[in-house]
Amino acid sequence: MKRLVLLSLLLACVASAFAAGFVALDRKSARTLADGTTHTAPTIVALWSTDCPHCKKNLGLFTDMVKADPRLRLITVAVEPLSAEVVTSLDRNRVPGVRYVYGADAPEAIAFALDPKWRGELPRTLFFDGHGNRVAISGAVDRASTRKSLGLTDKR
Amino acid sequence: MTALHKLGAIAALTIAASVLPHSASAADAKDKAAMAGMTGMAKKARVELASSAAFARDGQLLAVAKQGDHLLLYRSNDQGANWSPPVIVNARPEAISGDGENRPKIAFAQDGGVLISWTKPLGKPNTGEVRLARSDDGGASFAVPITVHRDRQEITHRFETMIVGGDGRIYLAWIDKRDLESAKATKKPYRGAAIYAAVSDDGGRSFKPETRVADHSCECCRIAAAVDTDGAPLILWRHVFEPNERDHALAKLKPDGTPASVERATFDRWKVDGCPHHGPALAVAPDGTRHAVWFNQKNGEGRAFYGRLVSGGIDGQRFVGGEQAARADIAIAGRRMAILWKEFDGERTQLHAEISEDGGASFKRLALGAANGASDHPRAIAFGKDLFAYWRTEIEGMRVFRLP
Numbered sequence: 119m120k121r122l123v124l125l126s127l128l129l130a131c132v133a134s135a136f137a138a139g140f141v142a143l144d145r146k147s148a149r150t151l152a153d154g155t156t157h158t159a160p161t162i163v164a165l166w167s168t169d170c171p172h173c174k175k176n177l178g179l180f181t182d183m184v185k186a187d188p189r190l191r192l193i194t195v196a197v198e199p200l201s202a203e204v205v206t207s208l209d210r211n212r213v214p215g216v217r218y219v220y221g222a223d224a225p226e227a228i229a230f231a232l233d234p235k236w237r238g239e240l241p242r243t244l245f246f247d248g249h250g251n252r253v254a255i256s257g258a259v260d261r262a263s264t265r266k267s268l269g270l271t272d273k274r
Numbered sequence: 275m276t277a278l279h280k281l282g283a284i285a286a287l288t289i290a291a292s293v294l295p296h297s298a299s300a301a302d303a304k305d306k307a308a309m310a311g312m313t314g315m316a317k318k319a320r321v322e323l324a325s326s327a328a329f330a331r332d333g334q335l336l337a338v339a340k341q342g343d344h345l346l347l348y349r350s351n352d353q354g355a356n357w358s359p360p361v362i363v364n365a366r367p368e369a370i371s372g373d374g375e376n377r378p379k380i381a382f383a384q385d386g387g388v389l390i391s392w393t394k395p396l397g398k399p400n401t402g403e404v405r406l407a408r409s410d411d412g413g414a415s416f417a418v419p420i421t422v423h424r425d426r427q428e429i430t431h432r433f434e435t436m437i438v439g440g441d442g443r444i445y446l447a448w449i450d451k452r453d454l455e456s457a458k459a460t461k462k463p464y465r466g467a468a469i470y471a472a473v474s475d476d477g478g479r480s481f482k483p484e485t486r487v488a489d490h491s492c493e494c495c496r497i498a499a500a501v502d503t504d505g506a507p508l509i510l511w512r513h514v515f516e517p518n519e520r521d522h523a524l525a526k527l528k529p530d531g532t533p534a535s536v537e538r539a540t541f542d543r544w545k546v547d548g549c550p551h552h553g554p555a556l557a558v559a560p561d562g563t564r565h566a567v568w569f570n571q572k573n574g575e576g577r578a579f580y581g582r583l584v585s586g587g588i589d590g591q592r593f594v595g596g597e598q599a600a601r602a603d604i605a606i607a608g609r610r611m612a613i614l615w616k617e618f619d620g621e622r623t624q625l626h627a628e629i630s631e632d633g634g635a636s637f638k639r640l641a642l643g644a645a646n647g648a649s650d651h652p653r654a655i656a657f658g659k660d661l662f663a664y665w666r667t668e669i670e671g672m673r674v675f676r677l678p
Contacts, residue, residue: 238600239550
């Protein structure tokens with residue numbers, strides 16, 4: 119038993135570092151996150167889950183694009199509560215940006231606040247151009263459609 | 275995070291896996307530890323509300339739900355007003371899927387045996403085994419569960435459905451990625467996953483080797499099943515039609531589990547490289563009409579639909595509920611039919627029903643209740659001439675509505 123307690127403590131300490139930066143969403147904070155006026159730079163809000171193979175493709179693309187262009191911001195939202203799998207999925211692929219997970223509020227209320235047109239399909243991505251405009255796209259996207267959705271027209 | 279932290283984490287997780295007796299417990303410990311470091315608002319474990327309910331022949335209502343590493347079976351003699359203390363289905367704890375599209379199921383063998391099926395997640399993400407436990411005493415106790423398929427690779431065998439055919443055979447069908455994994459190994463393209471089925475002709479005590487029903491299913495939507503008027507099982511699932519249309523396919527199974535037919539069942543042409551996480555439901559009327567409800571995006575709008583599946587098309591396709599309608603289910607009792615769905619109203623999740631007394635020619639609409647917190651998908655249940663809604667919600671618990 120003592121061994122298990124010690125193990126739990128060790129796990130908790132180590133995982134604190136792991137989980138640092140994760141923020142739990144409720145409907146109010148989700149509404150703020152989805153509000154175009156709160157984003158003053160081109161921003162990708164990527165909704166994903168651990169059981170969605172296509173989400174990994176999008177997160178990989180967004181990670182590359184954000185690393186290559188300092189003007190872009192990436193925010194990830196795991197549409198599930200925090201788990202070790204959520205942490206490792208992002209860490210393994212070195213996905214940057216603020217990391218949200220679903221908190222204690224009703225999942226349907228959080229989803230509705232993020233995007234009332236979104237019906238749970240993943241990946242779902244909210245693109246903000248930094249000037250108050252927002253575009254939402256379901257499914258895997260490519261570099262060109264991402265740049266277009268972010269309002270980036272210059273060639274890079 | 276520093277390299278030291280990472281090393282420590284890996285070491286700690288490795289220790290956890292080797293010290294704790296079962297993988298699921300290790301996973302729970304990891305998750306608790308992960309949550310300990312979360313900043314911001316309230317913390318929450320995954321709510322695993324997914325459960326099923328069914329009436330036994332004697333009118334007893336049985337419900338199965340997950341608690342930790344166990345499945346619990348509850349029984350009610352008064353149509354869900356009161357429930358018995360639970361019986362543990364799997365004496366030995368194991369990981370169990372119990373959320374969203376992946377729920378435990380209940381069926382009854384012709385000899386009265388109570389059958390519970392579920393998916394047991396394995397170590398790697400999105401992997402699992404399809405499990406089944408049988409009770410010979412009406413659900414008072416269960417035999418040691420079995421894995422129904424012979425393939426034991428650590429890959430996807432998940433999202434099972436279970437149905438008892440008119441001939442008494444037990445059919446299980448599930449989403450299986452063995453063909454996808456083989457294709458990956460040889461660097462060949464492969465759309466989606468596959469549907470496999472296994473059949474038991476001894477009441478669920480053992481299963482024959484599984485067979486492939488179809489290539490190219492979608493990867494994480496529930497599979498619907500119903501018995502056709504000739505007793506053969508029908509299964510309906512979300513498929514990936516070329517190049518990436520996520521419509522539905524319908525198969526009729528032979529007694530050995532191989533498909534007698536596979537045909538396209540819906541024609542909404544939702545082209546998306548993504549996961550809808552939203553599977554269909556199916557019920558067959560006594561006259562053989564196949565009534566279905568499903569979710570698709572059509573003309574850019576994601577909606578719940580009802581329609582009658584006919585060869586090469588849909589008869590009477592229409593919306594179910596409003597823009598937020600989701601997770602529709604359907605059941606038929608003679609000429610009576612019930613469609614259920616839930617719908618978020620901006621504050622709470624409402625449970626709605628449409629009832630038909632004339633085989634689907636006309637429907638009346640009912641509001642059944644609401645949930646303030648998280649909720650499972652609603653289940654429509656037929657028993658004799660009666661129709662019921664079963665809905666498990668986070669705050670209110672297991673709720674049963676007898677539909678007027």
